[in-house]
Amino acid sequence: MTNTEIRDFIASSIDENPVMLFMKGTPHQPACGFSARTSACLNALGVKYAALDILPDPRIREELSSLSGWPTIPQLFVDGELIGGADIVIEMYESGELAEKLEVEQPEDAPEPEPQQQRQAPIGLENRLD
C-alpha cells in the first residue's frame, strides 16, 4: 500500500464508523495499557465500535497523527470528530460525558475501566477484529 492509500483508508474508516478507535493491538488483545483502558471504557458502555490496530505498519500511525494532529495512540473518533486519547476518554467515561456523547446509559455502578486482561500481546499476532 502507498502512503496515500493508507491515509485514504484511515480517513474513510473515520468517516464510515460512528465510533472508531485506533489502538495498539486489538480490543481482545491490547498491546499497550493506554489502549487497553480506552477500549475497556467503550466495552463498559456496551457500544459497538470499530477498532484498527496501528502496529502492523508504522505508516498507519504516521498518517493518522498527521491527519488528526494528535501525537499519541490510542485515538478515539466519534461521528468523525477526534475525542482524544486515553486520558480524555477515561476522564469522560468517569464523568459520564462519554456515555452522553455516545447516547448510551452510564452503567449504574460504573465499573473501573480496567482491561479484562493485562497480558501484553506480542506484535504480529493475527488481527482479530470483531
Add this chain to the structure above:
Amino acid sequence: MPSATELKRRIEAALPGSAVSVEDLTGGGDHFRAEVVSERFDGLSRLEQHRLVYDVFGSEVGGPIHALSIKTSIPSGGTP
C-alpha cells in the same frame, strides 16, 4: 534522555504562571505523567488543553517521550 524535571521546566516555560508536576512513571525516562494547572486553559475544550501541552514537545512525543499522560485543569478561586 528526558527527565521529569526537564519536562516540568519546559511546560512551565511554555505556559507561564502554570503549576506543573511531572512524574516519571517507570523511572526509565520515557513514560511520563504531567498534571498542569493553568489559566491558559480557560475557555478551551479538554482536547485543546491537552494539545497545548503536547505542542510543547512536538515530535518528541512518540519519539524519545514514548508516552505522556496528561491531566489539565484551570485554577479555582480566581486570578492570583
